[in-house]
Amino acid sequence: MGSRLLNIQRRAAEHGRLRTGYTQGNRPMRSANWVVTSHSEEHVSKAAELWGGKPEQWTPLGSTISQWRVITEASSIEALITPGDPLNQYNEMWSKGGCQRRCDGQTELLSRQPCLCERQFGEDWHAQPKGRVCSTTSRMNVMLPDLSGMGMWRAETHSFYAAQEWGGMVDLVLAGTNGQGFVPVNLRIEPRQRVANGETKKFPVVVVELRGVTPRQALAGPMPTAMALNPGAQAAAPALEAGRPDYLALAEGALTSDDVGDVYRQANAAGHLNDQLVADLKAIADRKKAQEAGPDEDGAYEAEVVETVS
Incomplete structure (x- = not known):
């Protein structure tokens, strides 16, 4: 085997993003289905074949570099949680000048001060209008096994409620696998609603759920790669349960x-x-x-x- 540089972090290339919204002109729009964006036309075209939609060129707001995107017809897509810890979560506030705040929930990391939003608005600060406080931002790197390339895709959500569920789900998986091996999941956009102060608010939440394997299999340690890639076939095969005689x-x-x-x-x-x-x-x-x-x-x-x- 060859050698690796020991003073840099090794990571797979990022192929693109999985989004729950898109822009129509200068106006942001929520989407009930996944939006796949990438600099690669090939990746986006393949996503359109799998999940529907029409590939198109697209330029993100505030950028002059054109990309490709497809607004798919799928609210759920198959993915793999990859080895290591795939999830990063911060409370962030952005402007045209870049990231103005990045908080871990207790300390604002750029100024090294206690959480600014909670200090100003209390523990329910996340209910304040967008732009006045930080957005709860969760980013998870996953692999899409049916697209070309061996790189990562970044799923991102700014939902306060999804952040709780993503963290809980990923931590459970890591407790069973110790961050080793792949775990098959579905990324599903689920419509939710919340009633507060007499008002009903509807919003989408990205749910991460096991795909084709049971909690027993997911928590029993790193699963074979073949099972992670084709969990349905493994479940249908007469494979023996761990410790069960033939x-x-x-x-x-x-x-x-x-x-x-x-x-x-x-x-x-x-x-x-x-x-x-x-x-x-x-x-x-x-x-x-x-x-x-x-x-x-x-x-x-x-x-x-x-x-x-x-």
């Missing part, structure tokens, strides 16, 4: 039908019996019983002792 292999290796009965009793005691396993074990036992009734390899039948009455 009862069919044990039954096939048994010498007699009585030995198959022992395998049955072992599975029953462990609570692993189901209708399919019972049927398979019975078929193996019947086959072995038929073999027991036949001649041995020398053509002789097993002797049967019959008591005679004199």
Whole structure:
């Protein structure tokens, strides 16, 4: 294996962004479906094939560099959480001059002062109008396994409520995998509403949820890459659960039908019996019983002792 520079951080290239809104002229618009943007026309065209929509050239506000985007028809897309910690969260305030505030919830990191928004507006500061206080900003790097390229895509949300759920979900996954291996997820835009002070406010929240695997599989340690890439097929395959004996292999290796009965009793005691396993074990036992009734390899039948009455 080759060598790496030890004084720089290694990371995959960023291919583009996953957005929950777009601009129409100079006006920002929320989107119920994902918006995929990239400098690469190929990536955006492939996203349009997968999730619908029409690729178009687009220039972000405040930029002179043209990109590509597609407003898809998909509210949910498949992604992979990658090794390491993929999530960064800050409370941020931006202007044309750049980032004016970046706070970790307790300390504003640029000025090294206690949280400015909470000091001014109290613990419900996030309910203030946008622009008056920081936006709760969550950025998560994911891989989109069905797009070309091995780089990352950055999903970003400014939802106070999504920030709570993203942090909780990612921390649970990291607790099980220790940041090793890939984890298959869906990124889903979910419409929500909140009633406060007699007003109903509707807003979208990006939900991160496991895809094709159970919490047991996700929390049992790093999963094989093949399972993460194709979790549905793994779930449908007759793969053994961790620590569960292969009862069919044990039954096939048994010498007699009585030995198959022992395998049955072992599975029953462990609570692993189901209708399919019972049927398979019975078929193996019947086959072995038929073999027991036949001649041995020398053509002789097993002797049967019959008591005679004199």
